[in-house]
Amino acid sequence: MALVVKKFGGTSVGTVEKIQLVAQRVIAQQQQGDQVVVVVSAMAGETNRLVGLSHAITKTPEGREYDVLVSTGEQVTISLLSLAIQNMGGKAISFLGHQVKILTDEAHSKARILSIEGERIHQELGQGKVVVVAGFQGVDRQGNLTTLGRGGSDTTAVALAAALKADICEIFTDVDGVYTTDPNMVPHAKKIDRISYDEMLEMASTGAKVLQIRSVEMAAKYQVPLEVRCTFNDNPGTLVTQEEAQMESRMVTGVSYDRNEAKIAVREVPDKPGIASKIFTPVSEANINVDMIVQNVSSKGHTDLTFTVPKSELQQSLKIVEPIAKAIGAKQVETSTEIAKVSVIGLGMRSHAGIAAKMFETLAQDNINVQMISTSEIKISIIIDEKYLELAVRILHDAFELGN
Ligand code: ASP
Ligand code: MG
16 A cells, blocks of 8 residues: 555646546546545636736835735635545545645745645544545744745655655656756656756756746755656656665756746946945845856956846846946846746766866857856756747757657
8 A cells, every 4th residue: 555645737627527547547546545644736727817916006016915826726625625525436535735744834825835744634534535635735833924936845745745754746747757958948858857956956957848947946855756747648757766786877858948047247347356246145135036146257347247037037137236236336237038948867977077168169060058057966957048949949959868
């Protein structure tokens, strides 16, 4: 007997018919003798609809009320799924986050899970029930509802799997697993059978949208085996797991991309100690995530400082950076939103030399100019002109022979 946590995303519970299909899958697994906990998201589009309603009232909804609103989508799906299971002759019980004490910090709309009380869930499982838990939500110490950030149901599922010491956490979605790159962009992209936590984390952080970043961090921390698979077929998915020797033998595991960054260039900054901190400290204090930073070689005592921030935080960043630029005597501040980030990822970078060289040669052959570069031990990211994004992803995917 295994204890399995199964998470179904919005497209998997997008209609009553799909919810019934999920109910069948869940019952089938239970009939094999396993204990099943199910985490569901809101019906596809529902959370966006709720966010839209709040924005129709105010551009900046207050955090607590925003969370009360946007967490309601999951209350609908846990109930419908439980009813569907019961209606097929199974036993099921639904829980909201606070009912199983998914305790979080107070950071509304991006709360972190601190602990989960597993006893009630174990009790219900012991009575032969399927336990259906609302994804994406929790409760803080004062009893306020909180949400975990968009896509947060993945994190609920992994946290539950860790707290309940489940044997596996399965993330069901509308694709067969994690692909070498976005199959919508490169149709011959291949499904990856096994990928390490670190590689998956880099993929998620650089734009691959299959899993919420935090869920991967948590899976790595608690060593929860994670399988990404499709709701609508029985194909084996992608197992996200500990590093295995054979994973290092492939040079590159995947190519990811991100269109959501914007570039800020502060031109002709006096090249003196302390200037970078004058710019970046206030930006980070405003909780803005600076991703890449490049400082040009200085000429005549001046240098250019270029960095990227999320597009959604560009205006807020400029409000901070422009007055500082003026104060330190920089010539001007320029921005661009027509950029894209492309990353190649693989544990193999540790042992194979020349991956960066191959990447840059490939891009040069098609005359794609690299504007910025950043690397980690297992990743190389570049910023290019957005109009070359698809071309870059395709030629890199081919150059590293990732396709079918
Ligand atoms: N329903 C939430 C969202 O759309 C959480 C999730 O889907 O994981 O972001
Ligand atoms: Mg989702």
